Amino acid sequence: MGILSRTSYVIRSKINAILNRSEDPTETLDYSYEQMRDQLQQVKRGIADLTTQKKRLEMQKKRLEENVDKHNDQARRAVAQDRDDLARKALEKKKAKMSQIEELEGQIGKLQSQQDQLIEQKDTLQNRIEEFRTKKETMKARHQAAKASSTVSEAMTSTGEQFEDVGRAIERAEEQTEDMEARAAALDELHESGAFEDVMSDKDQIDRELESLSSGSEVDAELETLKSEMGKGSETEERDVEADLENEADLEDLEDAEVDEDVEADLAELREEER
Incomplete structure (x- = not known):
């Protein structure tokens, strides 16, 4: 051809x-x-x-x-x-x-x-x-x-x-959503642990522990000072409280005795009626 x-x-x-x-x-x-x-x-x-x-x-x-x-x-x-x-x-x-x-x-x-x-x-x-x-x-x-x-x-x-x-597309959306949720949870955990503060600060773990101890010592000292200032007043208040408790106990004993007398009188009347 x-x-x-x-x-x-x-x-x-x-x-x-x-x-x-x-x-x-x-x-x-x-x-x-x-x-x-x-x-x-x-x-x-x-x-x-x-x-x-x-x-x-x-x-x-x-x-x-x-x-x-x-x-x-x-x-x-x-x-x-x-x-x-x-x-x-x-x-x-x-x-x-x-x-x-x-x-x-x-x-x-x-x-x-x-x-x-x-x-x-x-x-x-x-x-x-x-x-x-x-x-x-x-x-x-x-x-x-x-x-x-x-x-x-x-x-x-x-x-x-x-x-x-x-x-x-749904699978990709689910994966992205899971990634975002995981990232949000990680960020929350980092916030709670103070990791972000560590990143923003030059202090290390030892510095933070020392500061914590120092802060605790200051609080204890302030508590002792407060207790020493309020020591006298506290003893007086304790004695007043004890006296009030004793008075309340005496009143309760009197009330119980009166109740017992009333009960005895009622029993005697019942015996008389039966005779």
Whole structure:
């Protein structure tokens, strides 16, 4: 295969591929159906033209037949008047007209055969067009159904991919949320442990412990000073509290004794009543 032949073949294949991608089968079917209907109309017009020609020949034949009858009458009248010469001329015209009639009958017969053949072809073509129309509608319905199914499948596939993307996005969001929660917890722990203060200060652990001990010693010293200042007053208050407690105990003993006397009196009355 030469270069030009290969180039031509490649170009035709590319064009064919482009046409296949851009072709709509339903439109092609409709176009083919319209083409077949146009052919049927052409066949019908051909039959109509043929029938018209046949009718013209039949009308011409009818006129010739009328002339034959006319010439026959002329010959009879001429014989009746002893005009054999006129009768001969009439008969000659009659014979010529009959020859034309015979020729017309042959032409009419051929046209009739062609008409019958065209009518048969027209009926066959019409039946095929009806069959094609049924197949066309069936194929269009199947094509539309397949197209709809393909569209749904593509949509489902696209939806599945989108769901996968959404799932991955959710996983990333969960991971980021967990990282943020862990970081927040770590920051809280660092705040509680004072690690941030360590970062902001030059003091080490020993310095902090010494400061803590110093602070505790200062608090203890202040507490001892407060106790020494309040020592006298505290002893007096303690003695007053003890005296109050003793008075409360004596009152409770008196109340209990009075209650016991009342109970004894009630018991004595009950014994008297029983007697």
